[in-house]
Amino acid sequence: MNLKQLAESLGLSQTTVSRALNGYPEVSEATRQRVEEAAARHNYRPNLRARGLATGRSNMIGHVIPISTTHEMMNPVFSDFIAGAGETYSNSGYDMTLSIVPDDAEDKAYRSLAQRKSVDGIVIHGPRADERRIKLLESLGMPFVVHGRASAEDRDYSWVDVNNRRAFARATELLLDLGHRRIALINGLEDMDFAMRRRQGFEKALADRGLAANPAWIRSDEMTEHHGYASAREMLAMTPAPTAFLVSSLISAIGVRRAIEEAGLKMGRDVSVITHDDELSYLGNGRDVPIFTATRSSVREAGRIAAAMLLDLIDDPDRTPRHRLLEAELMLGSSTGPAPDES
Incomplete structure (x- = not known):
């Protein structure tokens, strides 16, 4: 059904129907509701080009x-x-x-x-x-x-x-409550605002417990699997090495897990990992029980x-x-x- 046919079925002018569908204030609420109900009943969709000409919008x-x-x-x-x-x-x-x-x-x-x-x-x-x-x-x-x-x-x-700052503060507090004191941060690029806020949350949680972040255990780069793997592999070879990692993305955390296993260690027993999980449609963090402890939000x-x-x-x-x-x-x-x- 086109605009002309819809207008004829309602006994209204095409102009009135168009204005009702596009929210013009001079159309009464009763008329607007009647037009919208008829449009839904007949599965009518306005032509976006015509609608744009009428409203001055591109949609x-x-x-x-x-x-x-x-x-x-x-x-x-x-x-x-x-x-x-x-x-x-x-x-x-x-x-x-x-x-x-x-x-x-x-x-x-x-x-x-x-x-x-x-x-x-x-x-x-x-x-x-x-x-x-x-x-x-x-x-x-x-x-x-x-x-x-x-x-x-x-x-x-x-x-x-x-709330990236609060999310990473809470994650750091959990690791501290578990007794970890050697905590590493594998972050995104820190000229990005979200990554800067995550580092601030991490550092504040440590400071609140009288601790300071170790610069040797902080990395910042594109959040790839390789970034997580290379960063964790390098830090696990240090003496002392971190006992826990706070990671800015699930993708990077997969790389951290690979480095832990390659070092002959077990994640969750020898080394703990918390990551940020954006609750992605095609990259799940396990099913019934999450693989990674995570700060989770739906992007x-x-x-x-x-x-x-x-x-x-x-x-x-x-x-x-x-x-x-x-x-x-x-x-x-x-x-x-x-x-x-x-x-």
């Missing part, structure tokens, strides 16, 4: 990916976030576009999207502590939501983030929340910035145990 959300970070598109964290956001976009009649651009053309890409009105809003991924894109998008008048936060940014803006749910927040900002440009801080759940698995007897 498109933008995600800009610099070439140097295209590996993120293969990262299950990015994929799950996009899947969650995509569900929300689709339910609201929106689509998304991914723009792959050279690193030095990222700002130009945002300016082009704004100038051509190609998208109605932007999601910023992977913010750094000194994130520059926030100021740029504000200057362009483009609605946006940040997946994460930028510690050095004083202005207010909309964001969805996990797919974060995608849904960020998308809904952005669509609200698009519908009401004068809305004050919104914030959502998600707490990670600490899940006990088989990768942690009491510190080994050092006598």
Whole structure:
């Protein structure tokens, strides 16, 4: 059924039906409800191009990916976030576009999207502590939501983030309660805001117990399996060696486990491991009993929340910035145990 047929079935003009479906305030609530019920009954979906002409919107959300970070598109964290956001976009009649651009053309890409009105809003991924894109998008008048936060940014803006500092403080406290004092941190790149906050949580939990982090037991790099493996292998060869590892991703933790086993040790008995688990669809942390003790959060749910927040900002440009801080759940698995007897 097209718009004309829907309007004829209701005895209304096409203009009235179109305005009712697009939320124009001059249409009465009774008429709007009648039109929406008929549209649902006949499985009518507005033509997005026509709808865009009527509302001045593209019904498109933008995600800009610099070439140097295209590996993120293969990262299950990015994929799950996009899947969650995509569900929300689709339910609201929106689509998304991914723009792959050279690193030095990222700002130009945002300016082009704004100038051509190609998208109605932007999601910023992977913010750094000194994130520059926030100021740029504000200057362009483009609605946006940040997946994460930028510690050095004083202005207010909309964001969805996990409480990384608290999550890693709790994980460190658990290891301390188990008697561990030689605790290593295998982190993500620390110019990224989330990794910086995780290190702060780790260091604060140690300081609260009168301990200091050992710089020799801290590594920071891309969160790959090899990063986890190489870092753990190097530290386990030290004297003394760490008795526990706090790891920033499940992927890296798999590498840590490989290094522990290669050293002839048993995870959970000789060496404990706690990781951050983004509760990914295609990379599970065991079934009934988690393999790794983990600080867990759903990145797919974060995608849904960020998308809904952005669509609200698009519908009401004068809305004050919104914030959502998600707490990670600490899940006990088989990768942690009491510190080994050092006598």
